[in-house]
Amino acid sequence: xxxxxxxxxxxxxEAETLAVCIGKARDYLERSGVSAEIVIGDNGSTDGSQAIAxxxxxxxxxxxxxxxxxxxxxxxxxxxxxxxxxADSDDSYDFSNLDPxxxxxxxxxxxxxxxxxxxxxxxxxxxxxxxxxxxxxxxSIGKALFRCPASDFHCGIRGxxxxxxxxxxxxxxxxxxxxxxxxxxxxxxxxITEVPTTLSPDGRSRPPHLRPYRDGWRHLRFMLLFSPNWLxxxxxxLLMLIGIAGSLALMLxxxxxxxxxxxxxxxxxxxxxxxxxxxxxxxAILSRVYSVxxxxxxxxxxxxxxxxxxxxxxxxxxxxxxxxxxxGAFIYALVEWQRFAFGMLDIEHIARICIPSGxxxxxGIETILFSFFLSxxxxxxxxxxxxxxxxxxxPERARG
Numbered sequence: 345x346x347x348x349x350x351x352x353x354x355x356x357x358e359a360e361t362l363a364v365c366i367g368k369a370r371d372y373l374e375r376s377g378v379s380a381e382i383v384i385g386d387n388g389s390t391d392g393s394q395a396i397a398x399x400x401x402x403x404x405x406x407x408x409x410x411x412x413x414x415x416x417x418x419x420x421x422x423x424x425x426x427x428x429x430x431a432d433s434d435d436s437y438d439f440s441n442l443d444p445x446x447x448x449x450x451x452x453x454x455x456x457x458x459x460x461x462x463x464x465x466x467x468x469x470x471x472x473x474x475x476x477x478x479x480x481x482x483x484s485i486g487k488a489l490f491r492c493p494a495s496d497f498h499c500g501i502r503g504x505x506x507x508x509x510x511x512x513x514x515x516x517x518x519x520x521x522x523x524x525x526x527x528x529x530x531x532x533x534x535x536i537t538e539v540p541t542t543l544s545p546d547g548r549s550r551p552p553h554l555r556p557y558r559d560g561w562r563h564l565r566f567m568l569l570f571s572p573n574w575l576x577x578x579x580x581x582l583l584m585l586i587g588i589a590g591s592l593a594l595m596l597x598x599x600x601x602x603x604x605x606x607x608x609x610x611x612x613x614x615x616x617x618x619x620x621x622x623x624x625x626x627x628a629i630l631s632r633v634y635s636v637x638x639x640x641x642x643x644x645x646x647x648x649x650x651x652x653x654x655x656x657x658x659x660x661x662x663x664x665x666x667x668x669x670x671x672g673a674f675i676y677a678l679v680e681w682q683r684f685a686f687g688m689l690d691i692e693h694i695a696r697i698c699i700p701s702g703x704x705x706x707x708g709i710e711t712i713l714f715s716f717f718l719s720x721x722x723x724x725x726x727x728x729x730x731x732x733x734x735x736x737x738x739p740e741r742a743r744g
Contacts, residue, residue, distance in 0.1 A: 349427050353430070354432065362433050369439040383405060385418045388410065427446070427504070429442055429501070438542050438544065448539060449504075454507075455529045457538045462540040492530040511532065572628040575631075582621070584620075656716065676701075
């Protein structure tokens with residue numbers, strides 16, 4: 345029979361709980377009658393985990409590249425089922441109740457997320473700081489940045505189709521893998537839903553591989569880096585607009601607000617805000633281009649339009665005009681200085697020429713350099729073929 349389901353588990357020295365997890369999965373498959381396989385993505389275990397898995401009829405895939413994401417990716421790559429359900433091999437997730445996931449996958453959903461807050465968290469299964477601070481905050485940030493429908497953004501049990509797995513083209517190797525999966529599925533407009541699931545205490549006697557603060561920061565960092573609009577574009581645009589408005593207002597005359605006088609000292613800081621905001625906007629564009637080029641972020645119509653209409657030549661023209669404007673103002677300042685025989689000048693008057701001159705010249709140079717760098721990133725090159733499964737994993741099967 346064709347395999348409908350592959351149950352995959354990452355493994356790194358999980359001899360204490362691996363047999364329990366495989367046993368629960370096998371019990372479920374026998375009851376449900378689903379045509380399935382169990383695949384263990386082993387990340388270099390030295391405690392006999394591979395032998396345990398093979399003795400219980402599971403397939404073992406040796407993933408040489410270390411990391412939670414690498415182990416799951418290697419197992420998913422080797423999976424033969426139409427659908428894949430992944431969960432940790434520490435006995436914290438219930439492999440004996442996978443019907444909700446199978447049902448939703450058969451309905452056509454691309455990604456089915458478990459929700460521990462709806463299904464139940466048993467006493468001792470999740471530290472209070474993760475339950476009431478870490479997970480709610482990270483899930484809220486994920487929903488705000490990407491409009492993701494999942495309420496439990498980092499639940500470790502989830503199901504997806506093999507076709508969706510290939511479309512997502514996941515690249516991260518560590519704990520960010522879970523975030524990348526949800527984010528990419530959302531950005532690619534895949535069908536996503538949630539089902540209740542129960543979280544139990546970790547069945548191992550040793551500490552878990554998870555480190556709450558380090559891994560929480562890695563997830564947050566990944567979400568921010570995956571959202572250049574919120575990280576760079578929106579703050580940079582706001583800062584630049586404030587700087588431009590303040591600079592234009594102070595270029596001609598000081599401004600008095602009650603007893604406060606804003607003069608050239610304020611003009612300097614408004615000019616700084618323009619430069620900092622402009623650089624942030626450029627970073628947003630460059631980070632998006634890099635992410636698309638590396639297949640970390642799906643391309644869009646707006647992205648293709650930008651590259652089609654904003655090329656090197658237009659960037660050089662815009663930068664050249666800004667630079668020429670700044671140099672023109674610099675020449676005008678020299679003429680003014682000459683009028684006073686290159687002696688003492690009215691600082692209020694000359695600063696209102698020199699500061700905008702330096703500002704526009706700086707923006708022009710940044711635009712020119714940005715255009716060259718953007719053109720380098722956007723060059724049409726032949727990419728190396730993707731890794732083959734045989735380069736990445738080494739399947740093992742039970743003898744006999």
